[in-house]
Amino acid sequence: MDDFIAARAQMALSLGFHIIFACVGMVMPFLMAFAHWKYLKTGNEIYKGLTKAWSKGVAILFATGAVSGTMLSFELGLLWPGFMKHAGPIFGMPFSLEGTAFFIEAIAIGFFLYGWDKFNKWFHWFCGFLVGLSGLASGILVVAANAWMNSPAGFDYINGEYVNIDPIKAMFNEAWFPQALHMTVAAFCATGFAVAGVHALLIMRKKNVEFHTKAFRIAAAFALVGAFGAPLSGDVAAKSVAERQPIKLAAMEAHFETEKGAAFVLGGIPDEEKGEIKYALKIPKVLSFLVSNDFDAEVKGLNDFPRDEWPPVAVVHYAFQIMIFFGVVMICIGSLYLYSFFFKKEWLTKNWLLKTFLFATPFGYIALEAGWTVTEVGRQPWIIYGIMKTADAVTPMPGIQYSFYFFTAIFISLSLIIIFLLRRQIQMVPRLYDPTDAQFNSKNKKS
């Protein structure tokens, strides 16, 4: 394997995994704090058990997210020293703030997990909530750094030199708000669906039904907010991409020729050589409308750009289609749930509804990974859009493929262990977490 490809593969893999841990770590604490709040308000012990059960999930995933994040802060330099040498001082601001947020998160999680019955109950609750809040802040700050790569700001690039550096301007780059908004909403959507799906399965098994139903309702509510928020935030993101990186938008839509009243392309197989797309469903004028609120606006096509600046069109296009597809499916499921909730209460306990949610467990994360692929692969061949090519940033050290194999092995084993651990937590629900269960043994619980 070529060193450059190996480095890209390793980075993609590391981020691909980290993004999952990080998003769960961002959203799960809010689920947990919500259940905890219900417990403090109602005194219902089930909510307490649920809070504890979820907090164990948070602990496991936070630890994994923390180590994979530590790895990434090294990998940036290990794999892309050419990039970090120049970019570090410019886009580093959000990282230094993120350090604080992350630190607070780690402290708050210590207080929360080990602080049951030790502190004032509202201080304890607030620590749980703070885990989510600082996790969210971390996520938003890290996205600022990524957004800078898409929309470089806060410096002047003159004769190959980076001058007039202003890290604050770099942090508030144009892409930050749209990207961070869409990412946050997507994290809620993905985690909400994943957690709801797992609890739906457990309800169907007819054990600890009340416990899992309460869990399911909370998770589904978060999933709904995400599912309906995703297209709205996605619209903001797409408009911003169209303005800043028209070539990325063109690749997303496999849009080759510049035209007025451009059609919105669904599906299809793009052919980069011939510059056309086959078997696609085209909705006339909609792309123009989506990017500029005008059905007849001009949308730039790939052919307007030099060939060596094209991103891999097929990858970006397929990833975008996958994201849209799963996004739409999740909106449908969300609407169905809302309809049942308000008009057909009896549907809520029906197996087919639960099965739908079970089926949708990975949908949010599939869409999230696909969306991330659009952002990252769509930026290629640039690592700093329009300034530095990814190929110029890679480490001079040969043999990166072995590093890639090594990291792949680590990530695969980590994921397997996490799945295994979460399964075991779930198996222990009757004994450790559900106070209404006959097997429940309060001495058993370790907090």
Next chain:
Amino acid sequence: MIYVVIGFLWLSVCLYLILGGADFGAGIVELMTKKKNRKYTEKIMYESIAPVWEANHMWLIIAIVILFVGFPEIYTTMSTYLHIPLVLMLLGIIARGTAFTFRHYDAVKDDWQIIYTQIFYYASLLTPFFLGLIAAATVSQSINPDAKTFLDLYIFSWLNWFGVSVGFFVVALCAYLASIFSLRETNDRLELNLMIKKSQQTMIFVVITGLLVFVTAYFSDIPLVKWVFSKPLGVMSITFATMALGLILKAMHNKKLLPVRALAGFQIIMILVAATYQHNPDIILLGNGEHLSLLKHIAAPKTISALGWALILGSLFILPFLFYLMFSFTKASSKKL
């Protein structure tokens, strides 16, 4: 502002060495305990690190962020030429952190515990060893960007006897810190005596490996003796560290545990002062004669000032909260609560 940034860099390295080091040490001490005493040790060690370990490891991230934002050339030089030991250290960090969490959060306690525990032990050993190796490489002039072959560029940049002995020295320091810190977490006299014996053993280990560092430096033509003893501050810090050793032994004998802890922390600070002050402000001495300096190889002024402010504001948030966390979970305070 650059001095604020350097101060925070030093502080986070120092705190990582003391707090993170004690964490690694916990695994090493458990590993070196005889089987029959392991359960004890595990419990004591667990109680002393569980609530704070996540926070302890944040210091490394802070140090790395300061490096890549404020001193990009230093960061990229290290990450290019010390790629391999850094990856191995990372492996240690990942394996250790996850194994520790998994050991505790696996809802079913069965034979898997043995696997987690083994991983935890060996990762606790691996990580500080490579940390020491990396630190040694920055001053041993073994990194040479002008070298031509793969071996010279990426292997012998860190693999030498001096590095190995510094690695062992850091391992010894971690074990020493952990056993000292755990003294106050013990529940009865039996446990306390056990841990005091541990502390004395690890202390001997520190002294031996420390001497080894000087010996290997001598044979590798690294003027370590000259660096440390040619400046008054170096002589002073080594003297203080040695004097603290005597005081610790005496305080342990009298079962005065808080001073023991404070003195051990002080020793580490002194050792770090001696190790870093000698060629301050140069942080990396390259094999081609060039030096990378904390005052010269820095980011643009605006970046440094923004970074400095971010660190100051951040620490205002973090430090009180962190001390409260540490205070809340020490044995003494939990008895009070």
